[in-house]
Amino acid sequence: MSTDFDIRFAIDPGTAAAMGTDELRENFLIDDLFAAGEVRWTYTHYDRMAVGGAVPNGAPLALEAIKPTGTAGFLDRRELIAVNIGASGTISVDGTDHAVGPRDMLYIGMGAADVRFGGAGAKYYLLSAPAHASHPTRLLQQSGAKRLDMGSAETANERSIFQYTNDLKSCQLVVGLTQFAPGSVWNTMPAHVHDRRMEAYLYFDLKPDAFVVHLMGEPDETRHLIVRNEQAILSPPWSIHCGAGTGAYTFIWAMAGDNVDYTDAEKVPMEDLR
Numbered sequence: 001m002s003t004d005f006d007i008r009f010a011i012d013p014g015t016a017a018a019m020g021t022d023e024l025r026e027n028f029l030i031d032d033l034f035a036a037g038e039v040r041w042t043y044t045h046y047d048r049m050a051v052g053g054a055v056p057n058g059a060p061l062a063l064e065a066i067k068p069t070g071t072a073g074f075l076d077r078r079e080l081i082a083v084n085i086g087a088s089g090t091i092s093v094d095g096t097d098h099a100v101g102p103r104d105m106l107y108i109g110m111g112a113a114d115v116r117f118g119g120a121g122a123k124y125y126l127l128s129a130p131a132h133a134s135h136p137t138r139l140l141q142q143s144g145a146k147r148l149d150m151g152s153a154e155t156a157n158e159r160s161i162f163q164y165t166n167d168l169k170s171c172q173l174v175v176g177l178t179q180f181a182p183g184s185v186w187n188t189m190p191a192h193v194h195d196r197r198m199e200a201y202l203y204f205d206l207k208p209d210a211f212v213v214h215l216m217g218e219p220d221e222t223r224h225l226i227v228r229n230e231q232a233i234l235s236p237p238w239s240i241h242c243g244a245g246t247g248a249y250t251f252i253w254a255m256a257g258d259n260v261d262y263t264d265a266e267k268v269p270m271e272d273l274r
């Protein structure tokens, strides 16, 4: 069996505020997404977003159903985006091969029955949410993404946000990638919340000894998690999600929920954070 999953329940703000380091990590950190020759899923109760990893390591890996979806096929009632954070690979969808280069994303619509993740050296970060309509499979590339340049060198938050799904027809998934100017380490500062959508972050391109201090919690009750290379964070709809790295990094952000409006977020005034 090359597919495995675990389940994360939805945690409320009061419960999260009472947690120590181990409990926070068990509930909000995913530190074992990528294993050679395996598809691994974390099925969450936040908007039923599933966050996964697929590392083909030679033979292509099939997308297999997991019990929590309650369907015969994984994508019977879901859509999926695979982000390649490794070397070039190929994803076959119902017999059609799609070349997926480094930092490319492939959107796969509801109803695709036979999906295979391939490519020696490819490493796929997977995001899947329930769908209500079938949209065409489509390759999304950084060059075609909507780019937002934010922040400044003075505040160590100069960065470019690439909205890969800006003109994509999806049911719920909104996904992009954020990269930094050299020396800038703060993401999503000023911070925000968006109660209509949960969010997941994957931090990658970190040096082995580097980490991101990720901040979560309600704006006036924050907690932190130390996050290493290729680890992911689940952000409940009520939580801020931001962080500062000890060195350079890149991250992928992904949302699912009641709308697909990137701008539907409430900025937290800097003086309100505590």
Ligand SMILES: O=C[C@H](O)[C@@H](O)CC(=O)C(=O)O
Residues within 6 Å of the ligand: 159, 161, 176, 177, 178, 186, 187, 188, 189, 199, 241, 253, 265
């Ligand atoms: O809801 C949007 C997400 O949190 C990210 O797009 C934020 C981000 O990449 C950043 O400000 O650095």
Ligand SMILES: [Zn+2]
Residues within 6 Å of the ligand: 192, 193, 194, 199, 241, 265
């Ligand atoms: Zn956000």
